[in-house]
Amino acid sequence: xxxxxxxxxxxxxxxxxxxxxxxxxxxxxxxxxxxxxxxxxxxxxxxxxxxxxxxxxxxxxxxxxxxxxxxxxxxxxxxxxxxxxxxxxxxxxxxxxxxxxxxxxxxxxxxxxxxxxxxxxxxxxxxxxxxxxxxxxxxxxxxxxxxxxxxxxxxxxxxxxxxxxxxxxxxxxxxxxxxxxxxxxxxxxxxxxxxxxxxxxxxxxxxxxxxxxxxxxxx
Ligand code: ADP
Numbered sequence: 131x132x133x134x135x136x137x138x139x140x141x142x143x144x145x146x147x148x149x150x151x152x153x154x155x156x157x158x159x160x161x162x163x164x165x166x167x168x169x170x171x172x173x174x175x176x177x178x179x180x181x182x183x184x185x186x187x188x189x190x191x192x193x194x195x196x197x198x199x200x201x202x203x204x205x206x207x208x209x210x211x212x213x214x215x216x217x218x219x220x221x222x223x224x225x226x227x228x229x230x231x232x233x234x235x236x237x238x239x240x241x242x243x244x245x246x247x248x249x250x251x252x253x254x255x256x257x258x259x260x261x262x263x264x265x266x267x268x269x270x271x272x273x274x275x276x277x278x279x280x281x282x283x284x285x286x287x288x289x290x291x292x293x294x295x296x297x298x299x300x301x302x303x304x305x306x307x308x309x310x311x312x313x314x315x316x317x318x319x320x321x322x323x324x325x326x327x328x329x330x331x332x333x334x335x336x337x338x339x340x341x342x343x344x345x346x347x348x349x
Contacts (some may be wrong), residue, residue, distance in 0.1 A: 164181075171280075189245060225253060
């Protein structure tokens with residue numbers, strides 16, 4: 131190798147090393163945000179709890195926040211209670227504003243697990259824009275894959291344990307319809323960004339969790 135090309139070679143090497151370091155610094159200081167995605171009864175709540183315990187991420191479940199508002203009879207709760215009881219989606223505008231407020235309430239979070247959000251393509255686009263304004267992004271979307279028969283069985287079981295009004299058969303039917311008409315389009319949205327990972331959501335809770343961890347551990 132001639133002197134000049136050796137110089138170029140060394141410059142490139144140091145540039146690569148510097149680039150690597152810069153990348154690591156960025157990686158360790160960046161927030162890690164995941165979306166846990168799936169139809170009603172897919173196990174998002176159960177798996178979110180396990181994920182936040184292990185990775186110390188902040189859990190944001192829009193369903194839980196809405197239910198807290200309803201329980202506390204806040205103006206927002208009063209506005210959305212009948213929609214939720216019927217199994218319909220809350221309008222995007224309301225949901226997005228609530229979500230953004232919740233993120234802003236946790237400025238020190240290492241990252242978030244979004245559970246039950248986004249449920250429409252408009253929500254997904256708003257989330258991307260909002261996170262970008264904070265210099266961060268969604269790292270991955272993990273979709274729990276569960277077929278419809280299994281979902282109906284699980285919610286029938288859950289109905290015996292909790293008294294969610296929207297777990298009644300006709301309301302549940304509406305929630306499943308909302309999922310297949312509006313929410314499912316969120317999947318190709320993230321697939322186009324190469325961020326989608328599907329995990330089989332049927333089987334032992336710990337085995338499913340292990341599969342989720344494999345995805346999270348890539349980051
Ligand atoms: P599920 O068991 O159906 O996943 P959730 O607890 O996530 O239930 O949500 C319960 C209800 O809250 C939904 O059926 C819907 O009415 C409302 N909701 C929750 N998240 C959203 C959202 N991102 N967009 C619109 N509505 C939402």
